[in-house]
Amino acid sequence: MKTIFFTICLLLFTSQVFAGNAEFESACESIPGVDECKMMNSASFWVIMSNSSQNHNYPEYGSLLCHGGQQKFGVKKGYSITFWSRSQRELGKYRCF
Numbered sequence: 001m002k003t004i005f006f007t008i009c010l011l012l013f014t015s016q017v018f019a020g021n022a023e024f025e026s027a028c029e030s031i032p033g034v035d036e037c038k039m040m041n042s043a044s045f046w047v048i049m050s051n052s053s054q055n056h057n058y059p060e061y062g063s064l065l066c067h068g069g070q071q072k073f074g075v076k077k078g079y080s081i082t083f084w085s086r087s088q089r090e091l092g093k094y095r096c097f
Helices: 002-013 021-029 058-073
Strands: 034-041 044-049 079-084 090-096
Touching (some): 021 034, 021 058, 044 058, 058 079, 058 090
């Protein structure tokens, strides 16, 4: 759990270059425990978790993705981050506003 948290912080808060949605998705997908990340539309960002049985802190992950996405990748706030299992079960949601 600490490794995943540290990796999220490292990926989202140390980048010094401006990027867009595609780069934000790629950074998200490089987080251990994440299978896929996709900006579905301007109001929805989906994160597919590889192991939904682990005790993830989805509100904290959502906050890090929201603020890191805005600060380091230029992704504007105003969307929801939804965490999904591989079997399409909703695991958590974070409103990035």
